[in-house]
Amino acid sequence: MARQGFVPYLLGTDFHRLAFVEFGNPAAEAVVCVHGLTRTGRDFDPLAEALADRFHVICPDLPGRGKSDWLGDAALYQPPSYVIALAHLLAFLNKPVAWVGTSLGGICGMMIAAAKHTPVTRLVLNDVGAQIPAAALARIRDYMTKTPERFAAMAELEAHLRMVHAPFGKLSDAQWAHLARYSARRTEGGGFALHYDPKIAEPLRAAIPLDADLSPIWRQVSVPVLAIRGAESDLLTEPVFERMASDGAATLTVSECGHAPALMDQPTIDAIRAFLEARG
Template identity: 75%
Template sequence: MARQGFVPYLLGNDFHRLAFVEFGNPAAPAVLCVHGLTRNGRDFDILADSLADRYHVICPDLPGRGRSEWLRDGALYQPPSYVIALAHLLAWLNKPVAWVGTSLGGICGMMVAAAAHTPITRLVLNDIGPHIPAAALGRIRDYMGEAPAAFPDLAALEAHLRTVHAPFGPLTDPQWAALALHSARPVEGGGLALHYDPAIAEPIRASVPMDADLGAIWTAIRVPVLALRGTTSDLLTEATLARMEEDGAATHTVPACGHAPALMDGPTIAVIRRFLDGA
C-alpha cells in the first residue's frame, strides 16, 4: 500500500515541497526510485510493491511533476535542481539507499553516486549511461513539443501515452490505465492535461541537441552498478552498454522495449531484486 508524503527543499531563495510515495517498512533498507523526464513516481508502483516485503521503497515526483510543486522559473528544470531536491529527501531519510533511476532519474543517480560520501550503496540505471546521442535528445524535444495541451477525457490521454510511450514495452491494459490515471491532472474549464508543468520543456527547447558526455561523472562512481537497456533504445546504445560492462557494471537487456523499459515485468523485476540483494 502506497503512503504519501512531502519534504521541503530550498532552491535559490524559495522553499518548495517534493512529493513522494513510500512502500514497505521504514526501518528496512531503503530503495529510492526516480522517474524519467515527463513521468512521476507512481510509475514504480509495481516494482515498489514487489520489493516492499524486504525494502523501504521511496518514489518521489521530481519538481514540476505529479504532486510536487511547480517551480517559478522554467529554466530551473534541470538536473542540478533535481539533485538539490533529492538531496533534501536523502537527508530526511538519513540512511544508505540503493537507487533505481530511469533516464533522467538515472542521470540524477549518477550525479549523487559520483559525489564524495554518497549515501548510495547500489545504482540501477534504467536505459541511461555516460553517453547520450544527440538524435535521441532531439526526439525527446520533439515529442514534448507535440504533446496536446489538454485531452477531453482519460481515454484520450491514455491513447496518447500508448503512442508516445510505446517503447515502454508490451504493457497490459490495466498497466496502461494505471499510468494514465497517475499521468492526468484536471484543467480549468474541463478536460485533463498531463501531470507536469509544461515549463519543464523550456530548457530542452532552448538548447541545440548535441551528444551529451557524462563520462567524467561515470568514471567517478565507485558503487556497484546494474545497467538495463531496452533492445531498441536510441538513448542507451549497444556500444555505450558494452563500455559500461567493460567498466565493471552488471548489464541486462530487456526484450521488446526501447527507451525506457517500464520495469513492470516479472523477469526484469527479478533481475533488479537479485542485484539489490547482492546476489
C-alpha cells in the first residue's frame, strides 16, 4: 500500500514541497525510484510493490510533476534544481539508499552518486547513460511541444499516452490505465490535462539540441551500476551501452521496447531485485 508524503525544499528564495509515495517498512534498506521527464513516481508502483517485502521504497514526483509543487520560473526546470529537491529528500530519509532512475531520474542519480560522501550505494540506470544523442533530445522536445493542452475524456488521454510512450513496451490494458490515472489532472470547465506543469518543456524549446556528454559525471560514479537498455532505444545507444559495460556496469537489455522500459514486467523486476540484493 502506497503512503503519501511531502518534504519541503528551498530553491532560490522560495520553499516548495516535493511529493513522494513510499512502500514497505521505513526501518528497512531504502530504494529511491525517480521517474523520467514527463512521468511521476507512480510509474514505479509495480516495482515498488514487488520490493516492499524487503525494502523501504520511496518514489518522488520531481518538481512540477504529479503532486509536487510547480515552480514559478520555468528556467528552474533543469537537473541541478531537481538534485537540490532530491537532496532534501535524502536528508529527510537520513540513511543509505539504492537508486533506480529512468532517463531524467537516472541523470539525477548519476549526479548524486558521483558526489563525494554520497548516500547512494547502488545505481540502476534505466535507458540513460554517459552520452545522449541530439536526435533523441530533439524527438522528446518535439513530442512535448505537440502535446494537447486538454483531453475531453480519460480515454483520449490514455490513447495519447499509448502513442507517445509506445516505446515503453508491451503493457497490458490495466498497466496503461494505471499510467493514465496518475498522468491526469482535472481542468477547469471539465476534461483532463497531463499532470505536469507545461512550462517544464520551455528549457528544451530554448536549447539547440546537441549531443549531451555526461562522461565526466559517469566517470565519478564508483558504486555498483546496473544499466538497463530498451533493445530499440534511441537515447541509450548500443555503443554507449557497451562502453558502460566495459567500465564495469552490469547490463540488461529489455526486448521489444525503446526509450524507456516501463519496469513493469516480472523478468525486469526480478533482475532489479537481484541486483539490489547483491553484496560485494
